[in-house]
Amino acid sequence: MxxxxxxxxxxxxxxxxxxxxxxxxxxxxxxxxxxxIPYTLLLVIVGVLLAFEDVRLVNLSPELILEIFLPPLLFEAGWNLHWKDLKRDLFPVTLFAVVGVLVSVLGIGWMLAQFTDIPLAVSLLVGASLAATDPVSVISLFRELGVSRRLTTLMEGESLFNDGVAVVAFGLLVSLALGTEEFSVRSTIADFAVFVGVGVGMGSAIGFGISYLTQRFDLPLVEQSLTLVAAYGTYVITENLGGSGVIGVVTTGVILGNFGSRIGMNPRTRLLVSEFWEFIAFFVNSIVFLLIGDRVQFESLQENLVPMGIAIAAVLLTRGISIFGLGSLSNALANSRISVKELTVLWWGGLRGSVSIALALSVPAMLSQREDIIGIVFGVVLFTLLVQGLTTKSLLQNLGLLDEQSRREEFVEAMARRSALERVLNYLETSDRPSEIDEEFYQYQFALVRGELHKLQHQIEGLQKEDPDLQDYANELVKEKLLAIEADTYAEFVRSGQLNKELAPFLQEVLQKT
Structure with a gap:
């Protein structure tokens, strides 16, 4: 009972x-x-107001965040992350995700220990909690604002992969703060290699396994269900094997989104699965951001105002050093061509959220400064979400980055409408006119469609004159379409039994030369 x-x-x-x-x-x-106001940030504000009135909805535990909320959000992000874009910026993403986290841990820890009476070991623990930019916060905000694909890839790639470094650092520093383990560079590097290696290995095994499995049948609801099982299953299995569940889920999502969806799913199933995960991400985001605000303890914030202010300054300073420093290094070594405007957005858009909160809440109760750590981390998270988050849109507008994305969206919409009307015109030209349809009415419809096509063509040409880069963008869209057609054709042959194995992409190397 x-x-x-x-x-x-x-x-x-x-x-x-x-x-x-x-x-x-x-x-x-x-x-x-x-x-x-982006709806995710509005949810945080409402949550804070509920907390101010001492209305507590649900206890936000680290298990709830890491095991229930994160896997579907990470999978959805990986599913929509284009491997070609990620591969192009893999060098700067790796720098930001690995070196950038180390800079943040050490910088935040040193500043807190230097300017407060918090011990260095505990200060470094706060630094580890705040080192990783949160994929949940960043991805939802950037997508809602309509940030450019390149900038979104840089931010998403960093946010999705830097958690592995932060969690390893956090686990080590917890042991140091409790005095149960001594620092060793060799063991730390080994632990990190195992953590990441198991995550990538398990994510790859599950991702490719499901990709080849779905080649053998065409059952949209089953394939959709398999992706949901993959998201949670990868996280649980990888964590139990001592790897990074976060990296495992992201790897599975990237493989299924870029490979499995092409060789094992027809276009209709692919669209169905994408819409399913769009709903799941919206659903989970709507809950997690409200609970972040609702979990705020105002007494703890008031008691830690000074260290919280120092931590905020340290987060902004170390983020600036890592983004501008490593971004410049990537531009010099890998010719990444990340502009100062983009680096500025990457710096200011480095929000902290559910991952930082989960790490802070998982600090063992035996550590006497546990409540101080939670108070500082929550204060910094609220600052990044409510101050940086609410001003990111203005920053993008002032830098002219949203205008560029708006032109691109307008360009794609015009191309889609042109393609649709061309199909309509082709139908009117090639199909037999039913005898009951008046010839004059038929010709009138034909003229209307052709007139709209001319307008769309002028609109597309005008946009290309305003922004010459749109021509390169249009070329990339055509290449993606060609690759998709090739992959769909191979998948049809496999499903019909005419091929026993998936053929390697032929056009990819050919198109890269053009």
Whole structure:
């Protein structure tokens, strides 16, 4: 009986959280002044207001964040992350994700130890909690604002892969703070290699395994369900094997999104799965951001105002050093061509969120400064979400980066409409006119469609004159379409039994030469 009562109570709490979240999201799209605020940040604000009134919805535990919320969000991000774009910027992403995290851990830890009475070991623990930019916060914000694909790839790639370094650093520093382990460079590097290696290995095995499995049948709902099992299954298995569940899930998502969806899913299934994960990401984001704000403890924030202010300054300073320093290094060594404007957005857009909170909440209770760590981390997270998050859109507009993305979106929309009308025109030209349709009406429709096509063509040409880079973008879209057609054709041959194995892409190397 008690068990049934507990289930009912948890269900009621879940429904309450969901109702509040969806109400806020609905208001953010119907009230004019709220439309200027990304709905994720609006959820944080509402959560903070609820916390101020001491209304606690659900206890936000590290297990809830890491095991329930993160896997689907990471998988969805990996599914939509284009490998070609990531490969192009793999060098700067690796620098930001590895070296940048180390700079943040050491820099934040040193500043806290230098300017407060917090011991160095505990200060470094705060640094590790705040070192990784949060993929949940960053991805949702950038997508909602419509940031350019290149900038989104840089931020997403860093955010998705820097958690492995931060978690390894956090685990080591917890042991140092408790005095249960001594620092060793060799063992630290070995632990990190195992952590990342197991994550990539398990993610690759599951990703490629499901990719080849879905080649053998065409059952959209089963294939959709397999991706959901893959997201949670990869995380659980990888963590149990001592690897990084985060890196494992991201690897699985990238493989299934870029490889499995091409060789094992027809276009309709691919669209169905993409829409399914778009819904899952929206659903989970609507809950997690509300709970982040609702978890705030104002007493703890007030008691740690000074170290919190120092931590905020340290986060901004170390982030600036790593982004501008490593970005310049990447430009010099790998000719990455990351502009100062893009580096500025990467610096200011380095939000902290659920990952930092999960790490802070997982500090052992036996550590006497645990509540101080949680208070400082929550304060910094709130600053990045509410101050940096709410001003990121203005920064993008002032730098002219949103205008560029708007032109690109307008260009793609015009091309899509042109393609649709060309199909309509082709139907009118080639199909037999039904006898009951008046010839004059038929010709009038034909003239209307052809006129709209001319308007769209002038619009496309005008956009290309305004932004010559759109021509290169159009060329890339055509290449992607050709590669997709090639992959779909091979998949059809495998599913029909005419081929026993997937053929390696032929066009990819050919198109790279053009």
């Amino acid at each position: 008690a068990h049934e009562t507990l289930i009912q109570a948890n269900l009621e709490k879940f429904l309450l959280v969901l109702s509040v979240s969806l109400s806020v999201v609905t208001l953010s799209r119907t009230v004019s002044f709220m439309r200027q």
